[in-house]
Amino acid sequence: MTTKKQRQQMVAKKTESEKIRILKIMRDAEIYTLTLDPLIESYLxxxxxxxxxxxxxxxxxFPVTQRHTNKAGATNNSKHPLAQQVETWSDKKTKALDFLGLTNKAKAGKIVTGGSSVRKDEELERPKAVVDELAAHRNKWRKS
Known part of the structure; x- marks a missing residue:
């Protein structure tokens, strides 16, 4: 068991190292600007x-449940309050990272992988739609 003061010191150390880590990632990805500082502080x-x-x-x-006795005297298992809090703050942490642009969710639509096989001086032609026999037959009878 650690004391409250020891826990606070450990959390302060982890928070400082997380700040350094986040800033390094953002600078390496070239997405850091001074306007993001309030968001970074909020995330921290x-x-x-x-x-x-x-x-x-x-x-x-890591208890998942705790026993709770209600006014009627019945004892029930309920989700442990710390488990709920960790889950809630984990979700908030993920959302804050998303706002900072540090999740892969934000990048998925913007990145195109691989190069184009078309040169810049060439125009890309779309292939013509191939109509199979069944589609031709359907079209023949729909038009009449």
Missing amino acids: DIFEIYQTMYMEWKEKG
């Missing part, structure tokens, strides 16, 4: 909260 706040919740949940042994 989310990351810090996520790490805090995750460390507490880890220290408790």
